[in-house]
Amino acid sequence: MSELSDELKAFNKSRLPEMVKLKYEAMTENAFRFFRGTCHLFYQRLSKIKHLPSSPLAWICGDLHLENFGSYKGNNKLVYFDLNDFDEAVLAPALWEVLRLVTSIFIAFDALDIDQEQAQNMGVLFINTYAATLCKGKAVGIEPRTSRGIVTEFLKKAEKSTYREILEKRTENKGNKVVLSLRHERHFKLNKELKKQLEEHVTQWIQKSNDGPYNYKVKDAVFRLAGTGSIGVKRYLILLKSTNTKEKYLIVDMKQSFDSSLAPYLTVKQPEWENNAQRIISVQQRMQNVFPSLLSTTEFRGEEYVIQELQPVKDTLEFKMIKNQYRDLYQVVDDMAVLTASSQLRSGGMNGSAIIDELKAFGENVAKWKQAVLDYAVNDAENVKSDYKQFVKEYGGKAFENEYSTTNTIDTHATV
Incomplete structure (x- = not known):
């Protein structure tokens, strides 16, 4: 049994065994799906890097990737496009959020057979727009009147939903x-x-x-x-x-x-x-424009x-639907960068997070940390793809069978 298998089993041991089987099956789909199911491995590797650029503390959702943005109706009944998953949310270096998102670009584009030069361009775009938004010092929300490109179509469709x-x-x-x-x-x-x-x-x-x-x-x-x-x-x-x-x-x-x-x-x-539920909704209320x-x-x-x-x-944007539409990809990634920076500005100065002036200064110094982020993202994307190949091999070799025995281990929770 490999170290990777042991780590996955240890992380998922507190979950419902019969449902974990379905999780493992989903993670075999491609490296991006594996990346989405192994957030803990990303930060385990990140914690071992000694020379990452420093960054101000910020509230982060923790599991930011290309499909953790989406449309929803706020408590005011209006439609918004924003970050939408806060289960992992914590106070951490602002760059952690950027690193995970940019890494997801390289992994997702590879899984969708999009040219890696485009992935590099999108990574640069995300970083530049994120930094520029911080420099402005003002959080921005995206709703039908302020949206552009395919996000506008996405939100208009959402408005009409009943x-x-x-x-x-x-x-x-x-x-x-x-x-x-x-x-x-x-x-x-x-x-x-x-x-x-x-x-x-x-x-x-x-x-x-x-x-x-x-x-x-x-x-x-x-x-x-x-x-x-x-x-x-x-x-x-x-x-x-x-x-x-x-x-x-x-x-x-x-x-x-x-x-x-x-x-x-x-x-x-x-x-x-x-408790953890309070952590999740408290950070969500701070970071989202409207919850x-x-x-x-x-x-x-x-x-x-x-x-x-x-x-x-x-709804979340499925990138496989727009993978051949470069202009739409460009606009969506640009919007995601604006929203990421805005979430940190909006929650700035709360319980130890950096104030807006500190975040602005960090954005102004983008030249000092941009290349390091891109280099890390490219390297970690290769690590994820390597782990994914190993996982698929071991999953096919029945290494995870004992995780979900044929007995109904979840009959007190659900009958499958």
Whole structure:
């Protein structure tokens, strides 16, 4: 058994075994999917580099890559394009965020068979725009009126999306009832006891939480599979029905929270959060221009969860759809750089993060750190591709079979 296999097993041992099987399967798709599922390995390698350029402390989402930006409806019901995954969020050197994103460019473009010269150009573009945005010292948000290129089309489509569309996709009629559909490929049936406890818990959350939706009652619940790195985490969808408006429904996403995978490599003192769910939503509220509806936390069966509304709009750009459209690629990467810098400016001066003047000075000195970022990204992309090849070989050789035995190890959580 290799060191890589041991590290992957150790990291995923606290996840649901039968779902971890699906995670490993997803990670065999290509090196970029593997990269998305192994955030901890990226920071493990990064922590061993002794001569990286220094950078100011900033709030970072931690797992920034090309597909962790997307559209969503904020709590003000307007549509935005922004960073959208904060499970790993911490206070860390600002460059860590840049390094992971630029590395993702080289890996994703290679997986999509896009010329590596284009990847180099996009890496340079991201760094230059990120630094220029810091120099301006003002955070920017992207919504339909301020968007450009393909993001404009993306957001206009998002504006037109309705809750009826998400209900049609995720629910079905059973007799005279509307229930969450088990024919959906990423919905799984809960056993009766768990489902009962979960529905009772969400009912209490609605009644007692200031963040809960008023005048709704719980109608159904399922286990949800989503993402890549988060596969194996306990995650539920709960269907709510309005008690005031006929045939009006909401779907709530409830996702288990863990320690950030960056935690073992941090030397920076972090705030004393109440729990990991509180860490996640607190940093999200700081970094996003506008945060999603119903964003809150809860504790269920002694475990921490983040709750938010599952929206008709929360889409990520799939780069394979625009890989041959250079102008669109250019605009999207430019937007992502603006948003990355803006998230750090927006959360500047909070709990130890650098103030705006420090971030501006860092941006002005881009010439001192740009080449080091590009060199690291190119080198680490090769490390990831090497690890990916080894993983696929060992996965095909059944090295991970004991991780998900044929016994139903998750029958207290979900029935697959």
